[in-house]
Amino acid sequence: MKLRLDEVDSTNEYAKRLIADGWSSEELSVVTAQYQTAGKGRRGRQWVSPPGTSLILSMFFKAGVDNDKCPMITLLAALAVRDALAGFGIKTDIKWPNDIIIDGRKICGILTEAIPDKEYLIVGIGINLTCDAWPEELADKATSVFMATGECIDEDALLDAIMEAMEGYLKDFRENGDLSGLVDTYNEALVSVGRQVTVENPQGAYDGICEGINSKGEMLVRGEDGEVTTVYAGEVSVQGVYGYDKEK
Numbered sequence: 001m002k003l004r005l006d007e008v009d010s011t012n013e014y015a016k017r018l019i020a021d022g023w024s025s026e027e028l029s030v031v032t033a034q035y036q037t038a039g040k041g042r043r044g045r046q047w048v049s050p051p052g053t054s055l056i057l058s059m060f061f062k063a064g065v066d067n068d069k070c071p072m073i074t075l076l077a078a079l080a081v082r083d084a085l086a087g088f089g090i091k092t093d094i095k096w097p098n099d100i101i102i103d104g105r106k107i108c109g110i111l112t113e114a115i116p117d118k119e120y121l122i123v124g125i126g127i128n129l130t131c132d133a134w135p136e137e138l139a140d141k142a143t144s145v146f147m148a149t150g151e152c153i154d155e156d157a158l159l160d161a162i163m164e165a166m167e168g169y170l171k172d173f174r175e176n177g178d179l180s181g182l183v184d185t186y187n188e189a190l191v192s193v194g195r196q197v198t199v200e201n202p203q204g205a206y207d208g209i210c211e212g213i214n215s216k217g218e219m220l221v222r223g224e225d226g227e228v229t230t231v232y233a234g235e236v237s238v239q240g241v242y243g244y245d246k247e248k
Contacts, residue, residue, distance in 0.1 A: 001029040002159075007051075009038040011058035012113055012124040019060065019118050028167055032057045032159065039126065053131040053144070055155050059166060060122045064174050067116055071232075072179055072217040074098050074112040075186060076169040077123045081108055082189055084161035088153050090145060093191035095241055096210075096219050100127070101191060104241045105143040125162070129153060180215040187212035192238040197221060201234035210238070 008014050011031050018031075035051035049056065059077075063070060078094045085092050085100070092100050092107065100108035111124040128144035130152065145151055172181050179186065187193055192210040199206055199221060208221035211228065219231040 001025060001027070003029075003031040005031065005033040007035045007037065008033040010036050010124075011056055012111060012122050013038070015058045015060045015122045016113075016115065019115055019120050019122075026062060028059055028061045028163060028170070030057050030059045030159070030163060032155075049126060049128065050131055054129055055125070055127040055158055057126075057159060057162075058122050058124045059163065060120055061170075063114065063119050063121045064170075065177070067114060069178065070112065070114045070121055071097070072173065073121055073123060073170075074110050075179065075213070075217045076173055076182070077110045077112065077125060077166060079169055079182065079186060079189065080162050080165035081110070081125060081127065083165040084158055085145070085153075087161050088151065088158070090149055090151060090153075092189075094186070094189045095191050095238060096213065096236060097217065101241060102143060102145075102148040104191075105148070106141055107143055107145060107148065123166075127158070129155070178215045179213070179217050183213060183215055191241060192219075192236070196239045198237040199229075199231050199234055200237070201231075210236075 011033050014031055033056050036056055039049065074097050078098060078100060081100050082092050082094060092102050095101050098110040099106050108125065108127040113122045115122065128142065130146045131144045132147055134142050145153060169182065173179065190212060193212050195210055197208060197210045199208070206223060208223040208229065211220040211222055213219055214230065219236065220228050221231055222228050
């Protein structure tokens with residue numbers, strides 16, 4: 001199912017209402033909107049995009065996996081978006097766990113939410129396509145496909161490509177039960193591999209070198225003492241990305 005809206009509070013919230021009202025399907029479904037009045041980002045942040053400048057969508061489907069594995073779906077979605085854009089000749093990188101970037105600036109964010117009592121997952125995706133102006137606080141962090149490449153992409157074709165890629169990655173994920181079959185693919189796209197990162201979590205912040213992800217989707221960070229830490233959640237800053245230039 002594809003449902004297209006002109007305006008909505010949030011495509012993720014709209015999908016939640018559909019599911020709460022009894023909507024059911026075994027297939028990957030999607031709702032898109034030209035504009036969100038209350039778009040959401042990761043960690044409670046607001047997603048802001050002028051009307052008609054972004055591909056805004058939420059895919060929703062039966063999870064088919066245990067709840068503790070649901071965060072890995074975000075990484076699958078990142079790969080799907082990257083593949084879809086590559087089909088239009090646009091090279092991007094992934095910033096773990098949920099951003100797609102071009103030349104160190106963000107063009108896409110992903111927010112995955114679980115509906116445990118309904119056994120559904122909702123994957124919200126926002127891709128900046130033609131936006132050419134940003135608030136001052138985002139000026140050195142965000143860009144759009146058009147600003148970075150001069151390319152204009154057909155939204156319908158891009159949406160179809162994302163859904164096709166996502167279906168393939170979900171099939172692999174369900175067969176393996178984790179990301180073991182996709183670790184190398186993801187690490188090839190991960191911008192932080194071999195670079196200095198700073199990890200911030202409730203216990204504090206620490207520096208290290210990113211060594212990619214494991215089969216659970218956790219980032220592997222080697223510290224100054226040589227010990228490798230697995231990062232499941234938190235903020236990760238990557239040297240040279242989003243204006244982060246911390247030097248050792």
